Amino acid sequence: MLKVHNITKHFDTKIAVDGVSFEINSGEIFSLIGPNSSGKTTIVKSILGLLKPTSGTIEIDGHNIVKSPEQAKALTGYIPDEPTIYPYMTGEEFLYFTQALYNIPEKTRTKNLPNLLKTFNLGGVEKQYFEEYSRGNKQKFSITAAMSHNPKLLLIDEPIVGLDPTGAEIAKNLFVEYAKNGGAVLLVTHTLPVAEEISQRIGFLKNGKLVAVGTLAELKKQADLPKTATLEDVYKKLA
């Protein structure tokens, strides 16, 4: 579903991403972990076409994000780390707006709304402005909106931050269910237990380079750690 081939991204003289390649298949959750400023968010933004890679190619279901951005973006859903949404728009309006941007037919948008609100039990708060929402509710609307058009690839940057335990549980189950139904997920996070729990494969980024990729068991092996080790142990060893 997603092919990232040898991408690099320079900001003036600083190299944020340095020759990173990986693939994510349909039905797979792939997590990218690594210290701050290791290039995780830059990779996500490059995949979404929010940043143009200095070199390398990114393909989403065969569509190159640089050459045919509209086709590629139509297949993705994005949950940013900072859910800043128009402060004077209501949650309900935001869901309508996002679906309009993804060209969902009008009748379907109206039909979808009750189910979308049900996902995180948002019924009852949907008519408030975003400026009135807590960070958690903003995040819930942002997750709901990202999934409202049934994307084939979900790009998630720190999904659990700000969510209450119930919300976090719902979100995790949602991503797992989504992958089970054939969706591909790229998860960027510092919440290592979540990555450990739901990912099939994990990539470790350091100074813009992908220094290790594999299943948790493979990573433990690469880090020369026992089978009882956790992802946190792997992280500490590789960081």
Added chain:
Amino acid sequence: MIRLFLGFELGKFAKYYKTKTGAKILTTLLFALVFLFVAAGIYSFFVSGFRTISFETDADIRAAITLFIYEVFLIVLAGIVIVSSLISGIFNLFRGGYTNWLISSPSYTLFPRIVFMKSFLASLFPSLVMFIPALLALQKVFKIGITGGVLLFIAIIIFILLLNALTLFTLTVVSFVYYKIAEQVRFVQFSFKGLVVLLLLITTLIVGVISFQVKSVDLVQLFRAENVDDTTINITTIGSYFDTLPSHQLALLILHVQNKELTSGVTTFFILCLIALVALILWRITSSLYYPVWQKLQEGTGLGNENTTKTLEAKAYRFTGSSTQAIFKKEMLVSSRNMKGVLWFLFLMFIWLMQIGANLVLGNNIAKYQPDVNEKLILLQTFQFIIALYFTAAFTLRFVFPSFSTEKKSAWILGSAPISIKKIFYGKYFFYSVLFVTVGVLMSIINTSVLGLSITNALHSLVLLVVSVLAIVTFGLSLGALFPNTETDDPEVISTSMTGFFFTALALFYGAISTYVLREMLTGGNSALEILFIISTLIVTGLLAILTPRYLSSTTKKALS
């Protein structure tokens, strides 16, 4: 803390030049160019005004006319300073971002003082842009000397201080009283929106009372030739209409300095200082009242309120239609619900309406006392036209130009969606074009009906205004999209970027050409020039509207990240 704040504000200038120094020096030069352009215009306006006044031979009448003009000018200026301080005051005091850290600290009592300093500094600078050329013009015509100049310069600063103290005093007291009433009376609900509406009502009431007071002065009647010997026509007569207003002492002081009456001038100066001191003490005493109001306003508005929910439900946008239409509707929604933006829009409209009011008085006097009005009407029509265009430029600079840069934090929504930059551009373009052309047509109709122009002359104004408004909006949006500001998403700061100044200079220049074309048409019937101007404007505008979205550089993509 205050020293820290001042150090931080001053440090901003030093920090500003640390990155992209070349571009920022160019920005400063462009700013200086716009400043000089505006200052030169104000200077020549005042020089010719003061010269006209100095031609009056009767000393009493000259003094009375002069005082009247100063009083009216200072009322208008005070109105602008007060309303702009009120708008920024409401938001800085009760809705400012990043204030929680300060309010949660033991130094929270300093917060209103910081807001006051910010408001004072923000209104001082534009006021000086107006006053310094006026002072130079006074020196040129009346030779006021260094002492007089320095006295007036300090008095102006004190006057701005007084206006800000009065504004923030009123704001805190009104908000506190409203909050207390809402606590006691069940059917009164305290909300930010309610506070804004209440302050708008109070402002309108004050403006109405002052306008009535000024309108009641029948200048022409007062200064008719047969009344020259009337001993009541002097500065006391005129002053009696204005002596309750905060601007009166400054008006008197300018008059004294102009007449080289230094002793009276110094006395008036001290009276002004005393009034300012009282206002500052009042503000200082009441400033702590902001705190419970601030706390209350952190609670949000619609939580658990059924009525609010129902109202919002009726208004909820469903973004029907294509994705371009969705962008159009999104612009409409976020602009109309952004209270700060709406208030700034109303503020600019308020200034424009004051100009209409002045024209109405002037037009009535012309019609009443001068039978041959044609030539003066053309002069007024041209004047109104250029004012309308400059207001359009101001609206465009504040709302249209920053439109791409203000997406910064929420840009991920549009940036990650399968919608091309072309559609985003046209969604915004259609929204602002429709809005501004509608406002332009409205301005033109009101302007022409106030002056009672012939249909032909009114049509020339209307057509040229619509074309020019369209051109200015296109310039503004295109420049804002091609050169987005990646350092801030504050529209007021974005407007002062290098491209913002360039746009201002361009709009001023274009407005001047457009006005020249109208004047040529009205006085000499030069329709060829008018047609040529319209066609060339439409070609340039069309090309910009087509080419800009095509050539939107990677800079815009950077802003969308």
